Amino acid sequence: MKNNLSNNPDNLFQKKLDWDVVQSDMKKKFGIDIFESWLKKILFIEEFKSYILISVPTRFIRDWIASRYLDQILQIVNSYNKEIIRIEFIIENKNNELKSNINENDSKINNSLQNNVSFIKDSFIQYNRLDPNKNFTNFVVGSSNKLAFEASKKVSENIAHYNPLYLYSGVGMGKTHLLNAIGLNLKSKNRVMFISAERFMYQFVKSIKSNEMVRFKDYFRNADVLLIDDIQFMNGKEAMQEEFFHTFNALLDKGSQIIVSADRPPSKLLRIQERIKSRFAGGLVVDIQNPDYELRYKIIKIKADELKYFNMDRFHINDELLKFISFEVKTSIRELVGALNRIVSFSKIYNKLPNISETKVILKDLLNMSENKVTIDIIQNIVCKYFKISKNEMLSARRSRYLVRPRQTAIYLAKMLTSKSLPEIGRSFSNRDHTTVIHSVKTIEKLRKEDNELNVNIDTLKNKILYFKENEV
Secondary structure, X not given: OOOOOXXXXXXXXXXXXXXXXXXXXXXXXXXXXXXXXXXXXXXXXXXXXXXXXXXXXXXXXXXXHHHHOHHXXXXXXXXXXXXOOEEEEEEOOHHHOOOOOXXXXXXXXXXXXXXXXXXXXXXXXXXXXXXXXXXXXXXXXXXXXXXXXXXXXXXXXXXXXOOOEEEEOOOOXXXXXXXXXXXXXXXXXXXXXXXXXXXXXXXXXXXXXXXXHHHHHHHHHOOXXXXXXXXXXXXXXXXXXXXXXXXXXXXXXXXOEEEEEEXXXXXXXXXXXXXXXXXXXXXXXXXXXXXXXXXXHHHHHHHHHHHHHXXXXXXXXXXXXXXXXXXXXXXXXXXXXXXXXXXXXXXXXXXXXXXXXXHXXXXXXXXXXXXXXXXXXXXXXXXXXXXXXXXXXXXXXXOOHHHHHHHHHHHHHXXXXXXXXXXXXXHHOOOOOHHHHHHHHHHHHHHHOOOHHHHHHHHHHHHHHHOOOHXXX
16 A cells, blocks of 8 residues: 655655565464454555554554564564664544545545654654544543543633643543543644653753754744643653743743643642642642443443454453453453453453353452452551561651661562552652652562572562451551
8 A cells, every 4th residue: 555655754765665565474474363353454554764654443453463463563574674663553443444545535645644643744752643543532431530521622622721631540541542632633723742741851851962952942832732641750850840830831821721641639749849730730630530330331342342343352242241340340441441352362262252250260360459459558567567667667768777678578569469550659658759669679579589588578478468358467
C-alpha cells in the first residue's frame, strides 16, 4: 500500500519496502495460524527515514502484536532495510477503514495521515501524539467517572470553561483516555499540545543543553490547549518547575485551556512548589473513583463484543465468565481488560473456553489483589513485628542500620505483593519519594543474590503476609 507523502521532510529513504514480501516472511516465521489471527490484519501505511507506519483495526490487536511479535517483525523489516529502527501504529477500525484505492482517495488519506503523524512533521518535540482510539465515544461512563467525563466534555466544547481542569485517580482508571479525548475534539480548531510530565522534563533539559530554550518556551506558550499527563512526576527539579509555572501563567493570561492529570489531589503532590499546587487547586479538581460492578461489567462486555466483532474471540466468552471477572477483578479498568486478555490467550492456546475453576487459576494473582488480602499496612505491621521494631520507627526519617533494612524490606514486599504504584507506596512510608522506593527495591534485589539470610527472611515474611489472619498482628 503506497501513499504520496514525498513532501514529508522525514521521508528520505533510498529503498521502498515491499510489504507483500514482509508478510510472506511473517507467515513463514510465525505460522499460518498466528498470521491469519493477528498479522494479516496489519496494513502498511508509509515508510519514513528511520521507521514505518502501519495500521491495525483495534488497540487490543496493536497491544497484542506489540507485546509478542513486534521485535521479530522489526527483524524481518531490517533484513530489507537496515535504516528502519522502529515501527509506529495507527488504529483504523472497520467504520473508519483506510481505502485501498489510493488514487481515488488520495486527499482523504493524506488528511488522515496528517492527523495521525502531525507530530512528526510539525513538532520539534515529536511526542505530541493523540490516539484516535481514545475518544469520548468509546469512554465507558459510570457513577465513578461521570463527573470527570462531563467536565472533560464541557472543556472540549468551551475552552477555559474550567481552567485548569485537574483529573486524578489511581492507575488504569481512564485519566489519559479523557485527556486524549479532549485533545481529539479540540485539535481541528486549536493548537493542541499533549505531553507527559516526564517528557516535558526531558525536553526542558534537552533544550537547555542544545541552547534552544527560546524555541522551547515559544512552542509551549503558543498552545491553545495544553494537556499534561502524570504531573506528579514533575517533582523536584526547581528550574524546570519555575519554567512550568511561568508557562502556566502565560497560557492562562492568553485564555488557553490547561488540563492536568495526576495520581493524587494537588494538596498531596510531593516536592511540587506550593504556588503550582495552588494554581491547580484553583481550577476544577475531579477525582475518578474505582469502578463499581455495573461499570466493570459494562466495560468488559463492550471489550468482549469488540473481540467478537473482529472475530478475535473464537469461543465467544459467555456472560457467566464476564460476570465472574467483573465481580472479582476490582483493582482497575486496566487490570479488568488484562483479565479478559488472559482468557482469550487461554482459549487460543488450549482451543477451548475455560470454566470458572480454570479461570480462577488463570487470574489467581488478580483475584488476590482484588480481594485486598494484602495491603501495605499489613506488610508494615508484619515486618515490624518480625524485626522487633515499632511502626513509628520504621516510618521515621532515622537511618540507623537496624531500621533501614526492615524499611527497605517492607517497601520491597509492598512492590512485590500489591498493585500499588511507586508513588502510592512512597506515600504509605511517610511520603517518601518514588525514587526512594526504586532504590529500596533495587537494593533488596541486589542483596538477595548474595545474602542467604535475607532470602530466608523475605520468604518467611512473604508466607506470613500471604496467609496472615487479623489476630496474628
